[in-house]
Amino acid sequence: MILVENSYHCFARLNKHSTVICPVYVQNRRGSSVNNEETLGKKPLSVLEKIRENLERLNEKMEVMIELQKHGKQDIQPVSDAPLDVMTLLSMPDHLRKTAMTICRSGRATAEEIAQQTNRARAVESAYLNQLVIMGYLKKERKGRKAYFYADRESQGWK
Amino acid sequence: MGKIIAVHSYKGGTGKTLLSLNLAATFAKQGKKVCLFDLDFRAPSLLTILKIDKADCWLNDYLNGTCDIHKVLIDLSKRLDGDHNFFVGLANPSTEAIRDMSAKDRKWEMHALGRLLSLRNALLNDDGFDYLVFDTSPGLQYSSINAIVAADFVVVATTGDRSDVDGTRRMLSELYNLFEKKTGLVLNKVLDSASKSNKDELQSKVKTVYKVSMLGFVPCFCDILRAEGNFIFAQDKPDHPFTKILREMTRKIENNEVN
Numbered sequence: 001m002i003l004v005e006n007s008y009h010c011f012a013r014l015n016k017h018s019t020v021i022c023p024v025y026v027q028n029r030r031g032s033s034v035n036n037e038e039t040l041g042k043k044p045l046s047v048l049e050k051i052r053e054n055l056e057r058l059n060e061k062m063e064v065m066i067e068l069q070k071h072g073k074q075d076i077q078p079v080s081d082a083p084l085d086v087m088t089l090l091s092m093p094d095h096l097r098k099t100a101m102t103i104c105r106s107g108r109a110t111a112e113e114i115a116q117q118t119n120r121a122r123a124v125e126s127a128y129l130n131q132l133v134i135m136g137y138l139k140k141e142r143k144g145r146k147a148y149f150y151a152d153r154e155s156q157g158w159k
Numbered sequence: 160m161g162k163i164i165a166v167h168s169y170k171g172g173t174g175k176t177l178l179s180l181n182l183a184a185t186f187a188k189q190g191k192k193v194c195l196f197d198l199d200f201r202a203p204s205l206l207t208i209l210k211i212d213k214a215d216c217w218l219n220d221y222l223n224g225t226c227d228i229h230k231v232l233i234d235l236s237k238r239l240d241g242d243h244n245f246f247v248g249l250a251n252p253s254t255e256a257i258r259d260m261s262a263k264d265r266k267w268e269m270h271a272l273g274r275l276l277s278l279r280n281a282l283l284n285d286d287g288f289d290y291l292v293f294d295t296s297p298g299l300q301y302s303s304i305n306a307i308v309a310a311d312f313v314v315v316a317t318t319g320d321r322s323d324v325d326g327t328r329r330m331l332s333e334l335y336n337l338f339e340k341k342t343g344l345v346l347n348k349v350l351d352s353a354s355k356s357n358k359d360e361l362q363s364k365v366k367t368v369y370k371v372s373m374l375g376f377v378p379c380f381c382d383i384l385r386a387e388g389n390f391i392f393a394q395d396k397p398d399h400p401f402t403k404i405l406r407e408m409t410r411k412i413e414n415n416e417v418n
Contacts, residue, residue, distance in 0.1 A: 083265040083268075083269045085265045085266075085268045085269040086272060086301060086304040086305055086308055087265070087301070089338075090304070090337060098339075101308070101338070107273070151269065151273075152269075
């Protein structure tokens with residue numbers, strides 16, 4: 001229980017800008033119950049699912065941070081809706097170009113699907129894809145537990 | 160699964176259109192289902208060579224998203240005595256269309272790339288085409304780079320001209336390599352290449368200079384100049400040495416004998 005509580009705290013702290021907050025809080029540190037309709041006892045599975053989902057998002061953000069540090073960058077300024085055209089592809093670092101070109105070919109894909117085509121690890125592709133989202137070249141959409149990446153609405157229907 | 164071939168060069172006048180048309184026709188003569196696209200939107204020329212006056216839909220319209228690719232394709236199989244296996248997609252030659260294409264923004268170019276990429280599904284997978292051949296504009300510009308990115312294999316046409324050699328070398332390392340494209344070099348308008356010793360010498364020289372595979376070299380044939388664009392060599396001159404060279408090139412492409 002403590003693990004769950006700590007993880008949740010950790011997520012909430014690092015995601016202070018995120019609007020996705022799990023509505024359930026089970027116990028405070030002193031061990032007294034919190035008066036909430038959705039307690040862990042009532043919906044344990046959905047609570048754990050939400051926590052897992054949030055941890056996955058946290059993981060994605062950490063992967064991006066690790067990649068940024070690896071390539072000697074502290075931060076990337078977000079750009080909104082930057083076109084992923086061939087000149088942009090040409091000017092990209094090699095590791096991102098490979099991912100971006102695979103998305104161009106696929107139209108819309110998950111990190112897992114991209115990893116299968118590039119023969120790199122899913123976690124690596126996830127980091128690169130999220131980096132491209134931060135740079136404004138890709139958009140990300142969640143469907144259940146899966147995160148889909150695409151260049152823009154129109155390009156999704158090309159394949 | 161078919162292949163998309165882009166024919167490109169650093170400079171103009173290297174023989175891209177001649178090569179594109181004749182490579183496509185050679186494949187078609189070998190029974191393959193082929194479509195040739197004129198992606199040289201700045202200077203469309205295939206329609207003149209193929210003596211076509213007008214089209215219902217142009218490639219420009221397809222890239223603009225205003226018409227389906229099947230409305231663009233023109234069946235020219237009869238020109239090669241074939242049966243529904245040789246098609247062309249043409250660029251609009253009007254000055255207005257050329258001006259319009261040169262003023263597109265980056266977002267449009269991104270969508271154009273997506274539409275070129277989707278030809279793989281629409282034509283290679285669904286319609287059973289064996290080869291799509293893209294005739295491109297020379298140099299580094301959007302329409303050519305889009306074509307290169309969408310292609311599986313790039314035929315690079317070059318001549319012995321020093322500025323062409325330098326530019327081609329740069330493109331090989333700074334364009335095709337970055338996109339991890341397979342390339343095959345065609346050295347065109349070669350002088351004194353008839354003897355075997357010269358061929359070998361030329362081959363090793365090209366390998367040293369460009370560090371890529373040779374797809375073939377084409378001697379400076381006066382017959383090509385004399386034809387003034389009126390012949391499709393693969394069809395009209397089956398015994399010409401140029402036609403034989405084309406057959407050898409298509410064999411290498413088909414068997415992946417280039418890297």
